Amino acid sequence: MAPLSLVLSVRAGDPSRLSSPLLAIALPSDKPLPRSLGALDRVLSGALSRAIRQKDFKGARDETLLILNANRGPQRVLLVGLGAAPEITAMTRAASLAGRKANAMGVQRMAFWADALDGTALENAAIGLSLGSWEYRDLKTMPPVRERSKPLLEAIIFVASVRGAAHALAAGVAVAEGQRVARRLAIMPGNLCTPAHLAATARDIAKRHKLKVTVFGRKEMTRLKMGSFLAVAQGTPQDPKFIILEYRGGGRGEAPICLVGKGLCFDSGGISIKPADRMEWMKFDMSGAAGVLGAMEAIARMKLKINVIGLVGSTTNMPSGTAMNPGDVVRAINGKTIEIINTDAEGRMVLADVLSYAARFKPQAVVDAATLTGACVVALGNTATGVLGNDQSTIDEVLAAGKRGGEPGWQLPMWNEYKEQIKSDVADIKNIGGRGAGTTTAALFLAEFAEGYSWVHLDIAGTAYTESDLVVIPRGPTGVPVRTFVEFVRGRAR
Numbered sequence: 315m316a317p318l319s320l321v322l323s324v325r326a327g328d329p330s331r332l333s334s335p336l337l338a339i340a341l342p343s344d345k346p347l348p349r350s351l352g353a354l355d356r357v358l359s360g361a362l363s364r365a366i367r368q369k370d371f372k373g374a375r376d377e378t379l380l381i382l383n384a385n386r387g388p389q390r391v392l393l394v395g396l397g398a399a400p401e402i403t404a405m406t407r408a409a410s411l412a413g414r415k416a417n418a419m420g421v422q423r424m425a426f427w428a429d430a431l432d433g434t435a436l437e438n439a440a441i442g443l444s445l446g447s448w449e450y451r452d453l454k455t456m457p458p459v460r461e462r463s464k465p466l467l468e469a470i471i472f473v474a475s476v477r478g479a480a481h482a483l484a485a486g487v488a489v490a491e492g493q494r495v496a497r498r499l500a501i502m503p504g505n506l507c508t509p510a511h512l513a514a515t516a517r518d519i520a521k522r523h524k525l526k527v528t529v530f531g532r533k534e535m536t537r538l539k540m541g542s543f544l545a546v547a548q549g550t551p552q553d554p555k556f557i558i559l560e561y562r563g564g565g566r567g568e569a570p571i572c573l574v575g576k577g578l579c580f581d582s583g584g585i586s587i588k589p590a591d592r593m594e595w596m597k598f599d600m601s602g603a604a605g606v607l608g609a610m611e612a613i614a615r616m617k618l619k620i621n622v623i624g625l626v627g628s629t630t631n632m633p634s635g636t637a638m639n640p641g642d643v644v645r646a647i648n649g650k651t652i653e654i655i656n657t658d659a660e661g662r663m664v665l666a667d668v669l670s671y672a673a674r675f676k677p678q679a680v681v682d683a684a685t686l687t688g689a690c691v692v693a694l695g696n697t698a699t700g701v702l703g704n705d706q707s708t709i710d711e712v713l714a715a716g717k718r719g720g721e722p723g724w725q726l727p728m729w730n731e732y733k734e735q736i737k738s739d740v741a742d743i744k745n746i747g748g749r750g751a752g753t754t755t756a757a758l759f760l761a762e763f764a765e766g767y768s769w770v771h772l773d774i775a776g777t778a779y780t781e782s783d784l785v786v787i788p789r790g791p792t793g794v795p796v797r798t799f800v801e802f803v804r805g806r807a808r
């Protein structure tokens with residue numbers, strides 16, 4: 315099933331002539347009205363210049379002002395602030411807010427204008443409109459047709475010139491569709507978004523873009539001796555899935571990039587069970603996997619000239635008579651033994667086997683994303699992704715990619731001193747490191763399995779979804795880390 319999408323297109327010319335239910339105009343703060351909006355201002359009987367002169371609208375970040383128009387031209391004009399000295403990602407934010415308002419108004423069609431839109435700014439506008447207008451309605455009983463609020467279906471972006479705009483628009487649409495795939499999977503309840511559903515989604519992506527897909531279940535993983543992943547999966551009757559999606563856009567012998575995702579379709583904590591309060595949020599514990607699948611969708615749409623392999627480890631973490639117990643020792647695929655101190659530190663156990671397996675592809679780099687630690691949310695909140703790894707130049711590349719994509723990351727240390735915390739009395743390593751530096755000790759655990767290649771770990775526990783409304787995006791999944799993945803891969807493509 316192809317994702318239901320917002321149809322985006324570009325157009326050059328004067329927005330004053332457009333007859334549309336809504337025209338959104340993005341303006342920077344405290345600047346005079348751009349000359350190119352003169353005609354629109356006249357159609358609106360001077361409402362734009364007046365709003366700016368009277369300071370009804372100052373162009374601050376997240377500021378909006380709705381102007382109703384009785385004349386010819388757009389029926390409504392929504393001014394959206396870009397803020398002072400806007401960074402390139404301010405465009406994503408303003409467009410997202412515009413898309414969100416348009417969707418809430420139920421206008422179905424809109425247009426978006428910002429001064430001299432092209433290239434990256436155009437791409438960001440397209441991504442923003444899609445981000446903001448996205449909604450998950452599948453499980454709501456529909457009111458009668460007449461009372462139904464209409465979703466936003468179509469957005470036109472005004473560009474400086476349509477020549478050369480096609481490429482930027484296509485890139486924006488590719489990323490936007492990737493984010494839609496990821497957000498949908500992330501928000502779906504655990505009884506619908508199961509490991510089998512993630513596998514079916516991977517198969518669907520593979521089919522639409524002609525990629526190779528491999529899905530291993532419990533049987534195959536047992537044969538592979540993935541003892542760490544299987545320990546997590548032993549408490550659930552659902553078949554765990556190890557999913558491998560191969561996109562070959564590069565040369566035949568070229569080393570691929572591996573993108574790895576944690577896919578816990580529900581994390582109850584297992585025998586070390588979590589408190590009931592807000593446990594329902596743990597359906598999002600497959601956001602890393604959703605990010606990998608979303609990025610593969612975007613990369614395949616963009617036809618990037620590079621080889622990329624998506625690897626997803628998916629299961630649920632449940633308490634049961636067959637579940638793993640604290641004190642158990644298991645052996646990962648790379649031969650290392652792990653003492654399980656806390657069954658709620660399951661993501662790193664799944665990733666241990668998947669990261670070890672990734673070495674078989676002789677990758678040029680591996681980037682994993684996981685909602686791995688509550689400690690990361692404490693340290694960085696919803697604003698920054700935790701970034702750690704074993705190779706500084708690749709870490710810098712990923713940090714730069716996140717910055718370009720408006721998904722900032724912040725590096726945390728991987729110093730040897732912290733390794734003391736995960737030494738085990740009985741096994742090679744233990745799966746938790748005590749109270750302090752939880753994000754670092756989790757990453758140091760992963761590092762024991764991410765051997766033989768350059769590796770970066772993204773702890774997206776705080777950034778992949780939000781439990782509070784973020785103004786431009788509602789409560790729920792954010793689309794992180796799709797753009798970071800895509801920007802990183804793009805940066806290395808030919």
Ligand code: BES
Nearest residue numbers: 599656658659685686687688689746775
């Ligand atoms: N999926 C959770 C991490 C998490 C917690 C993400 C809260 C988002 C919000 C992970 O599997 C987990 O339970 N981690 C434990 C590790 C601990 C047992 C060392 C945690 O962070 O509490």
Ligand code: MN
Nearest residue numbers: 581658659660
């Ligand atoms: Mn857990």
Ligand code: ZN
Nearest residue numbers: 578581599661
């Ligand atoms: Zn988890």
